[in-house]
Amino acid sequence: MSDILKALIEIVGERGVSNTPEELWFYSRDPGVLTPHLPDYVVAPRTTEEVRKIVLLANREKIPVVPMGNGMSLTGLVIPLKGGIVLDMKRMNKILEVNAMARYAVVEGGTSQGVLKAYLQEHYPQLRHSIPDAPPTTTIAANAALHGQGRLTQQYGFNSEMVTGLEVVLPTGEVCLIGSPSLGPYWFSRGPTMPDLSALFLGWLGTTGIITKIGLRLYPNKKIRDVELFVTDRVDLIPDILYKLTHLEILEDVNVWFQPKPLMFQGNFHITLYFTGDTEEEIAFKRRMVWDALQEYMDSKDGGFMSVQYMKEMLMEMPQRGIADFADVPKGGGFEYSGPITIIEHFPQYAAKVVELAAKYDVLYASSARLISGGHCMMFSISFAFNRNDPAMMTRVKHALDEATAFALEMGGIPWKPNFMEQKMIMEKMDKNALKLLQMIKNNLDPQGIMNPGNWEVNS
Amino acid sequence: MYALQWKEKVCATCPSADCLLKCQYISFARHDEAHGEMMKVVRGEDSRVLHECATCYACEEYCKRGNHPFYLISERREERGMFTAPRPITNQWKNMTQMQGKYMVGQVKDKALSCCFIPDLGILGTGEIFKDVASAVAFGAEFMCPAVHTHFARMSVIKERLPIVIENFVKLGVKEVICLHDECYGTFTAIASAYGIDVPFKPVYYMDFLLSRMKEMKDRIKPLGIKAAYQRPCSNRLIPDKHPLVKEILDLIGVELPNREYQGENCLCCGEILRSVSGYKLADDVQERNLNDMVQTGAEYCVFNCPACQSSLSEKVAKKGLKPVHIIDLCKMALGEKERGVR
Numbered sequence: 133m134s135d136i137l138k139a140l141i142e143i144v145g146e147r148g149v150s151n152t153p154e155e156l157w158f159y160s161r162d163p164g165v166l167t168p169h170l171p172d173y174v175v176a177p178r179t180t181e182e183v184r185k186i187v188l189l190a191n192r193e194k195i196p197v198v199p200m201g202n203g204m205s206l207t208g209l210v211i212p213l214k215g216g217i218v219l220d221m222k223r224m225n226k227i228l229e230v231n232a233m234a235r236y237a238v239v240e241g242g243t244s245q246g247v248l249k250a251y252l253q254e255h256y257p258q259l260r261h262s263i264p265d266a267p268p269t270t271t272i273a274a275n276a277a278l279h280g281q282g283r284l285t286q287q288y289g290f291n292s293e294m295v296t297g298l299e300v301v302l303p304t305g306e307v308c309l310i311g312s313p314s315l316g317p318y319w320f321s322r323g324p325t326m327p328d329l330s331a332l333f334l335g336w337l338g339t340t341g342i343i344t345k346i347g348l349r350l351y352p353n354k355k356i357r358d359v360e361l362f363v364t365d366r367v368d369l370i371p372d373i374l375y376k377l378t379h380l381e382i383l384e385d386v387n388v389w390f391q392p393k394p395l396m397f398q399g400n401f402h403i404t405l406y407f408t409g410d411t412e413e414e415i416a417f418k419r420r421m422v423w424d425a426l427q428e429y430m431d432s433k434d435g436g437f438m439s440v441q442y443m444k445e446m447l448m449e450m451p452q453r454g455i456a457d458f459a460d461v462p463k464g465g466g467f468e469y470s471g472p473i474t475i476i477e478h479f480p481q482y483a484a485k486v487v488e489l490a491a492k493y494d495v496l497y498a499s500s501a502r503l504i505s506g507g508h509c510m511m512f513s514i515s516f517a518f519n520r521n522d523p524a525m526m527t528r529v530k531h532a533l534d535e536a537t538a539f540a541l542e543m544g545g546i547p548w549k550p551n552f553m554e555q556k557m558i559m560e561k562m563d564k565n566a567l568k569l570l571q572m573i574k575n576n577l578d579p580q581g582i583m584n585p586g587n588w589e590v591n592s
Numbered sequence: 593m594y595a596l597q598w599k600e601k602v603c604a605t606c607p608s609a610d611c612l613l614k615c616q617y618i619s620f621a622r623h624d625e626a627h628g629e630m631m632k633v634v635r636g637e638d639s640r641v642l643h644e645c646a647t648c649y650a651c652e653e654y655c656k657r658g659n660h661p662f663y664l665i666s667e668r669r670e671e672r673g674m675f676t677a678p679r680p681i682t683n684q685w686k687n688m689t690q691m692q693g694k695y696m697v698g699q700v701k702d703k704a705l706s707c708c709f710i711p712d713l714g715i716l717g718t719g720e721i722f723k724d725v726a727s728a729v730a731f732g733a734e735f736m737c738p739a740v741h742t743h744f745a746r747m748s749v750i751k752e753r754l755p756i757v758i759e760n761f762v763k764l765g766v767k768e769v770i771c772l773h774d775e776c777y778g779t780f781t782a783i784a785s786a787y788g789i790d791v792p793f794k795p796v797y798y799m800d801f802l803l804s805r806m807k808e809m810k811d812r813i814k815p816l817g818i819k820a821a822y823q824r825p826c827s828n829r830l831i832p833d834k835h836p837l838v839k840e841i842l843d844l845i846g847v848e849l850p851n852r853e854y855q856g857e858n859c860l861c862c863g864e865i866l867r868s869v870s871g872y873k874l875a876d877d878v879q880e881r882n883l884n885d886m887v888q889t890g891a892e893y894c895v896f897n898c899p900a901c902q903s904s905l906s907e908k909v910a911k912k913g914l915k916p917v918h919i920i921d922l923c924k925m926a927l928g929e930k931e932r933g934v935r
């Protein structure tokens with residue numbers, strides 16, 4: 133047994149470490165199209181102290197550390213590109229505190245979305261968090277680490293903007309409290325009125341430290357939730373429609389989606405509109421506001437509300453499982469998406485690009501855009517499904533995704549949860565002094581370059 | 593292509609113009625005004641009817657002179673490239689009901705039990721009542737009556753698809769098709785005959801089947817002793833002669849059908865298509881009036897004929913304190929096959 137393995141066992145116990153081939157095989161890949169790479173060890177800590185010791189060891193031995201939640205970000209972000217330790221955070225899954233009055237929760241760095249949802253439903257039914265449509269096993273800290281979006285993003289911004297404080301193990305082993313918890317017992321603010329240090333970790337994809345605790349804003353959970361589905365066949369109208377809808381300031385979530393299959397969806401753009409209320413009157417009032425806002429499109433026959441009776445159950449699911457069904461249309465269960473963040477005005481150009489790429493690379497597409505912060509921007513997903521047993525199809529999807537990222541950058545968008553190559557494209561294009569700042573931060577925080585190496589490689 | 597068989601002279605000399613005078617959605621001051629507008633439609637001229645018709649199907653029942661005013665209105669709208677509902681909704685319906693080879697056929701011999709393209713009908717067509725035909729199910733777009741496209745003024749879709757649907761049944765070798773969907777029966781009888789489309793099998797209306805089965809099992813019926821308000825579907829306007837069956841069946845199982853304002857010829861539709869065609873204001877108004885009218889009868893149940901009406905109104909009637917139930921389920925309740933309650 134190697135010294136490193138022994139040291140790891142000493143830290144987390146035998147059941148918390150593995151280097152067996154079958155386990156390393158699983159931790160070498162994600163469900164996306166990037167090439168797998170084997171780690172040397174998989175380690176599953178249970179406490180911040182264990183994480184700290186692992187990082188100190190890794191620092192001393194110059195071993196890469198890849199923090200991992202559920203590994204479902206799809207763009208290879210937890211593939212250990214340079215081997216080393218995959219740090220599986222899932223055993224750090226406790227809910228530490230809910231402050232119902234200040235509406236925040238504090239959870240450990242491997243707590244899943246599903247666990248927090250179930251806990252709130254049981255103990256604080258009047259509260260909810262912004263759950264993404266990712267599988268419920270995906271983790272809260274990882275979602276913040278990649279600037280994820282959830283059901284409340286239309287109203288309140290990126291899920292990472294809802295962070296109210298962090299406990300982080302720095303790449304050099306220090307445990308650091310960020311925000312109001314650094315001054316007292318309350319986790320109500322990540323920074324303000326101090327400099328906001330959480331930005332050193334959010335969006336960094338685990339390359340600047342390991343989040344071991346995270347505070348997260350909670351929001352009112354209204355008694356009733358409802359949905360309307362507006363459809364139009366004129367893509368050029370979408371930005372205006374979204375502008376009118378966001379002007380209402382009453383919508384919980386807004387998704388715009390289009391896909392060629394099944395046939396009933398072909399040729400139309402669908403806007404799913406969610407709204408909430410505590411009474412039937414409130415719901416009826418909001419529904420009327422939505423209908424009135426879009427009446428002109430009904431009058432011109434360019435758009436209308438589709439009956440949702442038969443789809444309602446599926447549309448109301450949180451997270452929506454139907455999204456993953458798409459992966460199995462070509463059989464073989466693969467799907468990956470590029471999800472640039474962009475301005476709503478560009479919806480028509482992005483929509484045309486999806487169709488163009490799908491035709492060029494002969495792959496099946498689906499697209500869904502989620503509005504962010506009342507329409508300041510949107511996440512426009514360009515999703516392709518593929519058969520995992522068909523390497524040629526996977527290569528075509530990879531090319532299509534690369535081209536989608538290049539297009540997003542050309543259009544002034546920002547690739548979301550970029551893979552390592554896309555990160556390079558971003559750094560090449562970004563303002564040179566901003567890149568310098570990025571280098572200063574990364575090199576100072578992670579002098580040995582051990583954190584999720586291959587990602588945000590600012591020096592190459 | 594099949595053409596609507598229209599008796600122009602019958603219209604020209606019509607003393608009543610009931611088709612439009614009775615219309616619940618377009619108001620006319622006098623007979624000559626209504627008649628004048630209908631004649632414009634007949635002549636292929638523009639008329640306010642083409643712009644204001646809410647597609648409720650009712651004039652098919654109001655006209656007692658053998659013409660088909662609603663089909664004609666729909667034809668004229670299509671000729672002019674008009675859309676009743678928004679274009680994307682119209683096209684979506686067309687796509688959604690497109691035959692794609694995803695149908696289901698059971699052990700069909702000389703009889704088929706048509707479930708149209710409505711999965712709920714498969715569940716209804718079971719139990720003792722349907723024991724001899726339940727296995728002979730035909731389901732899917734290939735067996736769906738395309739009548740819904742009249743709402744969207746796309747008679748071309750009906751003319752194109754109906755002969756194929758009929759042919760699909762013929763290929764099964766059936767002599768009889770028991771239609772669980774009111775609209776299918778209306779299509780195979782009223783629409784097919786209006787367009788001169790031959791139907792080489794006998795369409796059987798499910799309520800006729802239900803009544804005769806319930807009569808056969810009369811001894812087993814335990815009268816329910818309840819009051820139920822009936823939601824008549826738009827498609828029943830195509831086959832008004834079948835409307836009295838509801839009362840006959842309900843009488844047999846001990847269900848009182850209270851009088852209400854919106855019944856018979858004056859019934860109101862479920863309102864869901866109105867929502868697509870005219871917007872929420874009209875739909876909400878129609879639903880509100882209809883449901884309040886049900887409530888004031890003191891009915892305990894709202895009994896449905898069409899699963900589409902049931903799906904659009906169930907939640908709403910339940911919120912008003914009525915239990916939504918399909919007429920087949922009421923019969924099953926009377927036979928003790930089903931718990932009393934909501935489905």
Ligand SMILES: Cc1cc2nc3c(=O)[nH]c(=O)nc-3n(C[C@H](O)[C@H](O)[C@H](O)COP(=O)(O)OP(=O)(O)OC[C@H]3O[C@@H](n4cnc5c(N)ncnc54)[C@H](O)[C@@H]3O)c2cc1C
Nearest residue numbers: 201202203204205264265266271274275280281337338343
């Ligand atoms: C069907 C489907 C639907 C999806 N829908 C959405 C959606 O609606 N919204 C959305 O935002 N995403 C969505 N996703 C993408 C993704 O699954 C989510 O963003 C999810 O939150 C990722 O969580 P994870 O635990 O799987 O992250 P992982 O893939 O494990 O990690 C993601 C990144 O975070 C880093 N990381 C993980 N844990 C830590 C930690 N404790 N400290 C520091 N860094 C860490 C990792 O190194 C990696 O860089 C979807 C994915 C699928 C498959």
Ligand code: SF4
Nearest residue numbers: 603606610611655657
């Ligand atoms: S359609 Fe019928 S009711 Fe109307 S005018 Fe013609 S004959 Fe009379």
Ligand code: SF4
Nearest residue numbers: 615645646648649651
């Ligand atoms: S279908 Fe209904 S709304 Fe249209 S004209 Fe006939 S009765 Fe009036």
